[in-house]
Structures are given as structure tokens and as C-alpha cells.
Amino acid sequence: MRYTLISTIFMLLLSSSLFAQNAHFTSSGTIEFEKKINMYAAIKKEINKDNEAFLVPALEAYKKGNPQFKTLKSTLTFTNNKTLFTPIDPETTPGGNFFSNSPMASQNNVIYTDLTSNTGVFQKKVFEETFLVKDSTRRIKWKLTDETRDIAGYTCRRANGIMMDTIYVVAFYTTEIPVSGGPESFSGLPGMILGVALPHENVTWFATKVTDNIIPATVVVPPKKGKVTDNKGLFTTLQSVMKNWGDEAQPYLKAFLL
Numbered sequence: 001m002r003y004t005l006i007s008t009i010f011m012l013l014l015s016s017s018l019f020a021q022n023a024h025f026t027s028s029g030t031i032e033f034e035k036k037i038n039m040y041a042a043i044k045k046e047i048n049k050d051n052e053a054f055l056v057p058a059l060e061a062y063k064k065g066n067p068q069f070k071t072l073k074s075t076l077t078f079t080n081n082k083t084l085f086t087p088i089d090p091e092t093t094p095g096g097n098f099f100s101n102s103p104m105a106s107q108n109n110v111i112y113t114d115l116t117s118n119t120g121v122f123q124k125k126v127f128e129e130t131f132l133v134k135d136s137t138r139r140i141k142w143k144l145t146d147e148t149r150d151i152a153g154y155t156c157r158r159a160n161g162i163m164m165d166t167i168y169v170v171a172f173y174t175t176e177i178p179v180s181g182g183p184e185s186f187s188g189l190p191g192m193i194l195g196v197a198l199p200h201e202n203v204t205w206f207a208t209k210v211t212d213n214i215i216p217a218t219v220v221v222p223p224k225k226g227k228v229t230d231n232k233g234l235f236t237t238l239q240s241v242m243k244n245w246g247d248e249a250q251p252y253l254k255a256f257l258l
Contacts (some may be wrong), residue, residue: 026177028079031152031194033183033207037105038202045202046251062099072107074205076183078192079215084183085090085111104203105214112222113137113187115180119189121222122185124234126256132226133234138163139186142171151194152207159189164257170197186258192195201254231257 040063047055073088087107099105109126115137122133140161147158147171156172163169171186172195182193187212195209229237238256242249 010152013029019125026192026210026212027179028215029077029177029210029212030215031076031078031126031183031207031211033073033074033076033205034208035074035107035183035203035205037072038068039066039070039099039105040068041097041202042102042104043076044119058099066100070105074183076181076216077220078179078181079220080217081115081179082217082220083111083113083115083179084220085109085113085183085189088223103252104201104258106116108256109184109258110223111185113181113185120185123226124256126234126238126255131234131237132223132228133231135230137187137245140169140186140188144189152210154207154210157191157219158193164254167254168200170199171195 004217013126036183040059043055043059043062063096072090074208075086075088077084077086110123112122113120118134118137119139123136124133124226125132140163142159145160149156149158151172151174154174154176156174159171159173161171169186171189171193173180173182173189173191173193173240175191177192177194178190179192180189181187183196186193186196186205194210196205198204229252235253235257238253242252245252
């Protein structure tokens with residue numbers, strides 16, 4: 001009996017050792033993301049008693065000519081614990097539709113993050129002006145859960161979070177990519193974020209493909225174009241521009257500060 005127990009323990013230790021030797025963790029590569037916006041739900045949320053005469057027929061007209069979900073693509077390149085999120089220009093040029101061109105339904109940010117120093121350079125297009133925001137990475141209050149799902153071939157664990165005081169975030173991260181980054185400005189989990197949902201904003205980002213390859217350090221570099229400021233400065237500028245917008249300013253502030 002004692003011999004059998006020792007043999008069993010030995011085999012378990014050997015199996016664990018072999019697994020550890022064969023396990024592969026991605027620390028450099030490119031991730032392709034799709035951002036999806038539920039346009040029907042997003043537009044419906046904007047309707048109130050003051051604008052329903054205009055927005056209700058506008059929503060019905062939008063439904064006749066556009067799909068429920070608008071899809072945008074982007075890439076996240078990472079190496080040496082640094083990441084660069086870059087939107088991909090749509091294959092078709094937007095037709096100028098008011099709803100389709102709203103900030104939350106667009107991709108206006110190029111995001112560089114240094115995860116070692118927890119700092120970043122965020123290039124943000126706000127209407128006709130481009131800002132270069134240099135500041136610390138976003139703070140998100142995360143709570144890990146036991147729920148898992150497969151994304152792009154990786155087992156991911158769910159985390160729930162709160163950002164910007166009021167925005168509820170659901171994220172899925174994988175420890176198989178031991179880089180605590182993610183799409184846009186989402187980061188701070190013990191592994192790469194491959195999926196994000198903002199349920200109350202009707203927006204998601206999910207990885208569709210992960211390519212494990214060597215990325216030269218010269219590729220993952222900060223953007224350089226734009227008016228230099230920090231998060232506080234950008235917020236002050238936006239408040240000044242939208243001071244007479246009333247409640248209509250909130251969705252724009254939320255989208256531009258994301």
C-alpha cells in the first residue's frame with residue numbers, strides 16, 4: 001500500500017512537471033478585436049419626452065437601413081509589458097448618419113500603455129481636434145469571479161468592475177497571456193483581457209484572433225500627434241465645450257473619456 005501511494009505521488013509530480021515544461025505562455029504578439037455596438041438599444045435610450053417627436057421616427061428609419069449591431073475592428077500589439085491599441089479604418093466610409101457617427105459608436109482612440117510603470121499616452125480625437133493625453137493608466141475596481149468562457153481559443157475568467165465611478169464593466173481575461181493589458185484603456189487584471197462588455201452602454205469588445213509572434217520594441221511606441229494634456233485637462237476642456245449642453249453632454253463626456 002505504501003509503495004502504491006509513493007508511486008502515485010511520483011506520477012502526479014512527474015505529470016505536473018511535464019505539463020509545466022510543455023505549457024506555453026504568450027508574452028508578445030497581436031490580438032484582433034471586434035467592437036460591437038447595439039445601435040437600436042443605444043438610440044432608444046436617448047429618446048425622452050422632449051425629443052421623441054424627432055427620435056422615434058428617426059430610429060424607425062435607421063432600423064430600415066442599418067443592422068442592429070455596428071461592428072468595428074482594431075488590433076492590440078504587445079511586447080515587453082507594453083501595449084498599443086490601434087483602430088482599423090472601416091472598409092466602407094460612413095454615410096454621415098448622425099447615430100453611426102456618435103462617439104460611443106466610433107473608435108477615436110490610439111492607446112499606448114506601459115504596464116510596468118502604469119502610465120500611458122492616449123491619442124483621442126474629439127470632434128475636429130486631436131488630444132495627446134499623458135497620464136497614469138485607468139483605475140478600475142475589479143472583483144474576480146469563478147465564471148469562465150472560451151475566447152479566441154483561450155480559457156478566460158470573468159471579472160466585474162466599476163470605472164469612472166458609475167460605469168459597470170464585465171471583462172474576461174486569460175492568464176495564458178501574462179500581460180495585464182486589454183483593448184482601449186482596459187487593464188489591471190492578472191492576465192490579458194480578451195473580452196469586455198459595458199452592459200449599460202450597449203458596447204462590447206471581443207478578441208477574434210490571437211497571433212503569438214515576436215514583436216520588435218520599435219513597433220509598440222506611443223502616438224505623437226495631438227495637443228498635449230492629461231486626464232484632468234481633457235475633462236476640463238470637454239466641460240467647457242459642453243457647458244450649455246445640459247443632460248445631452250453626459251453620453252459625449254462618457255464616450256470621450258473612456
